[in-house]
Amino acid sequence: MMRSDGRKPENLRSLSIKTGVNLYAEGSVLVEMGNTKVLCTASVEEKVPPFLKDQGKGWVTAEYGMLPRSTHERNSREAAKGKQSGRTQEIQRLIGRSLRSVVDTKKMGVRTITIDCDVLQADGGTRTASISGGFVAMCLAFSELHKRGLMPEWPVREYLAAVSVGVVEGEPVLDLCYTEDSGAETDMNLVMTESGHFVEIQGTAEETPFSRQTLDTLLGLGEKGIREIIVCQKSVFSFPGGSHS
Amino acid sequence: MMRSDGRKPENLRSLSIKTGVNLYAEGSVLVEMGNTKVLCTASVEEKVPPFLKDQGKGWVTAEYGMLPRSTHERNSREAAKGKQSGRTQEIQRLIGRSLRSVVDTKKMGVRTITIDCDVLQADGGTRTASISGGFVAMCLAFSELHKRGLMPEWPVREYLAAVSVGVVEGEPVLDLCYTEDSGAETDMNLVMTESGHFVEIQGTAEETPFSRQTLDTLLGLGEKGIREIIVCQKSVFSFPGGSHS
Amino acid sequence: MMRSDGRKPENLRSLSIKTGVNLYAEGSVLVEMGNTKVLCTASVEEKVPPFLKDQGKGWVTAEYGMLPRSTHERNSREAAKGKQSGRTQEIQRLIGRSLRSVVDTKKMGVRTITIDCDVLQADGGTRTASISGGFVAMCLAFSELHKRGLMPEWPVREYLAAVSVGVVEGEPVLDLCYTEDSGAETDMNLVMTESGHFVEIQGTAEETPFSRQTLDTLLGLGEKGIREIIVCQKSVFSFPGGSHS
Amino acid sequence: MMRSDGRKPENLRSLSIKTGVNLYAEGSVLVEMGNTKVLCTASVEEKVPPFLKDQGKGWVTAEYGMLPRSTHERNSREAAKGKQSGRTQEIQRLIGRSLRSVVDTKKMGVRTITIDCDVLQADGGTRTASISGGFVAMCLAFSELHKRGLMPEWPVREYLAAVSVGVVEGEPVLDLCYTEDSGAETDMNLVMTESGHFVEIQGTAEETPFSRQTLDTLLGLGEKGIREIIVCQKSVFSFPGGSHS
């Protein structure tokens, strides 16, 4: 089977992670997966939310947004509608939860890192690109704090990335573009660590419930894709020496 | 290992599905799983949302809410705060999507069924109880339409239920109560059909990413629990004769 | 005249007050008047609103909500609409004001009791049922505090209940059901104490203004009904010994 | 007993109703009761709300607002806070309901009259002044339609006015100013027609429940005050000849 853009079922789209794309943010990344482009910035604030008061811990959180014309048809601006959609809130909760899973919040100090993921152009997989790119932006901000001596111990336990997999026209494929995604029978987002452990599995049968065997194939494809994305992350950011067992 | 309420790891809490609990709704159910109690009503309206206009299809959607004192500590009322939380929206999208996965929306006719799931008392697993109970409420409403001759063909393809699984103190367990859930290392919600196919898998590592082997164990526990819940559903509602292959 | 449900003009519907219906709330009641069912919980918080700061007094407040399908036709969920209707706010202000009229807020201590009245099924008279049931839920919560030695003096001055009266097809009647209420020429809600004093009179001529003589008849009917409701309240909750003159 | 402003218990404050105070509105009135000043405008629109579609009837509705510095201390502007308080909504529902009680909505034609009651200065009794003044503004707008031949039959059945009564320092008094109102044991708003029938009775015991005898005294005082207000209304507006039996 040949996919609409000529890829094989087990191939990622071309991937690029560009750092230092914002003058002010403590960490910033422009991540591109095919035509999907997401700008991720990490902002450090020396305070934590009320529920963490007096616990000696930090917090990592995320916000997500799509520019109105990041999509084929223009979408209403959420700020103009006066509220974030359920989809937006679901995605930003997922991004924050995923990033926190590999961070030792005691080591990061009593501060908050906010990852803003703004989609400049959308062609499927914006939430997984946000996680893969947001991870690097977060690391860059931590690295800045580490270099300035404000955070003695490196708090990130291991690399982490995300990718989508799905069943399109009966065939399991990796990294769906928008056309594939909107017609997929099954759609799954995977977040994994470098050591091959799962952080999130979110699989949905849009119309046809899927079998255990299909699930196994999808998990295999996802693991392959995530390994490749982590290679790319490492090419632009390495953990500080000695901090990563 | 003995669990806090004396159950074995592979046991469900006591389950009860009571029908006909609301005088007005086309279908209604009070589902209890241990101390979790959810009131599910199914309401039929003879119209569809704008995006389905002129397609000859119906729609199934869900709303979810918790009474302010359904929880240990009182929570603010969402109507008073003026908006639904991200968690609420995420859950009601999940319930609606799950129920639609087993419904032939062409057969149900050009109408909307709204499943309201209101949590009277919460002790973990409210979203999965809402799906298992909401499924029966939906079937009761369809049955009503079917009996009145307003919907000639039965539109539900097969039984469907949901359950939570997770890793608590290092051990995989089925159907977590609130105490277990809040301390779980991994938390997963599964929605499956009677034929053993997956509709939703939503697994989250709260702190410790989990291995493929743990995933397999959890999927097994979940499948067992869902089979038992479907037995209970069948004891209060049977598909109309001949309509279910 | 025989009423639609066979009652005489001066009869209440069948009344039931069931206590202990919620595992967590300090006080809880399920009140049923005919087909109207309201779940009332009383929640204690050890703080008071800002306007009572440093006054050595407590506060009793109420919130009210209707489940979407508590009514003949499904109503939109207020949390989804993003605001409470004027009707909802009017009712919850009435409930709170009524309950406070018999409470010595100095004796109750510097704490807040919030009465949540959630209508599971509505057939007229939901606001008066909320007051009659909420009164008992409040007393149960006070009793809990009293028993634990946290509130030495009993703060409730006397029993209090509420009922609706109205003119239906020219005839004054007690405790209107929904059908009666929606066609009533005059509709009145009365809140009274055991000693026969008025706490609230809210009478409205829907179309035909009413005479002084009609008013007198309605007040008489209401007083009779309230006495009967207080008998029922006393059967499930007695003031602690010696605290009630 | 002498009241704070030298009045006797059964006296109204000085009352003034000035018409034609707005260049654009179909009817307009500035009503002053002592230091309370309310600007009432009546606006005609040739359409009705959706729930009256195809019924051949009109609608009368009201909106109410207080200018931020109409009160002793400045209050936040409701438009800036983004919502109307429960009190505001309760009052505007009361005004609309009261005015509709004397209008034959079939005779008024398929149109909406909106009465805007904006409080320029508040010293107690703003809701009752809004009703008494809004009634005249409404009549002026109907008169305008009547004169232009757009509404052949006069739709207002009789004069209607409102006043507050209450118990202050143990004594029943008429037409409470702010100082009296904020310290009153009982507070009651009455809306009555010229023929002496009740349209609304809203009585509240702020702290001390009140007896039947007190109620009777208050009703007598209110009736006296309303008769005097109607005399003042008639001095500025007479029903068109022959239309009022």
Place this chain on the structure above:
Amino acid sequence: MMRSDGRKPENLRSLSIKTGVNLYAEGSVLVEMGNTKVLCTASVEEKVPPFLKDQGKGWVTAEYGMLPRSTHERNSREAAKGKQSGRTQEIQRLIGRSLRSVVDTKKMGVRTITIDCDVLQADGGTRTASISGGFVAMCLAFSELHKRGLMPEWPVREYLAAVSVGVVEGEPVLDLCYTEDSGAETDMNLVMTESGHFVEIQGTAEETPFSRQTLDTLLGLGEKGIREIIVCQKSVFSFPGGSHS
């Protein structure tokens, strides 16, 4: 050229500034320019917004609103719509900024003056009338503080007023009424001080961009109008002796 109301191009409408129109406000003014009527109140609060904390300065701010029937056709009430329009916010920012430009916020003390400008009747020029009237209301409030010895030094540097100018049917004119404004090719609001310096210039070409020469003519007309308004302001309020160089 004769204007619709008989004025010459360089004439203001009849102008009236009446003080002491509100019983409670520290300063109050009813300003009328032709048929435009704006009620301006100045309210003093002994606190400042968070961004001025610990700076030893005061703050002047403004809010603006139109009564629903201040206009030819009734407009929706902003409090009912739940938000202030962009136009409202733009105007209140302009009023506040203009007034602050002539106030020494150190001399005024650590307090906030809020100027509420509520349009009772609108016939063009409501924002400039609000500034000219709001200036006097602010001075009255400062004068009150000064007299009571609460603010030793007079904080207002010089008189300030505002007026509109524009190009109507090709001709530059001063102080546009609504009919002129809605058909103007160019519309400009000017805020100036007594010494002839500019505080705000807001010029907009509605359809036809305008030349430098037209701009010069408009600025001349505006300056003339503002001088005349300041004469009127001085007739109702003089700076305290010796405080104004």
Place this chain on the structure above:
Amino acid sequence: MMRSDGRKPENLRSLSIKTGVNLYAEGSVLVEMGNTKVLCTASVEEKVPPFLKDQGKGWVTAEYGMLPRSTHERNSREAAKGKQSGRTQEIQRLIGRSLRSVVDTKKMGVRTITIDCDVLQADGGTRTASISGGFVAMCLAFSELHKRGLMPEWPVREYLAAVSVGVVEGEPVLDLCYTEDSGAETDMNLVMTESGHFVEIQGTAEETPFSRQTLDTLLGLGEKGIREIIVCQKSVFSFPGGSHS
């Protein structure tokens, strides 16, 4: 005088306008003025707002937003706060009004062009950069319609651009960066056409009102800057042959 970034008072920052930066939008531009970067997209919809119904005209409108970390310190996301600030609304009204001033809305056909201006990085002058860039994005969208034969006549009358000028440390300067802007005594935004006519003048004295002579100097600087920006606009987009006199 040397400015903080080494420019002379009459110099623009380095300017770049890059087209075709979005895969889906009918017109798209990334405009950079020094460190200020704004992404402008033009989206065509074949419908107009209700107020233009049946008038045979089109509409041009704009929306504006800043990414949360486009600024030195992170700002809250407007979508999360649930409303757009007054500043945002004021800016998007300015952009829309400015662009419409050079468009013949009859020639553009019955359609709407929405210009989204999203600030990726802010260093002063974001609203003027949005107008200069948005103008090109709009032209590109019109050009697309023109080429496809969907809009026979070219609707844009002439080139248009915008720039800021101001008084910094007593000296008039062109094109203020953020540091200059935040300390400026006077701040002015100018929108002009290629023929040297004014579309908008918005000048504000932040603390010190400014003289007529200063105004004249600022207008001269602004005209010079706008001419240079139009040269840059022409280098990336030329009006179709014969359409521009």
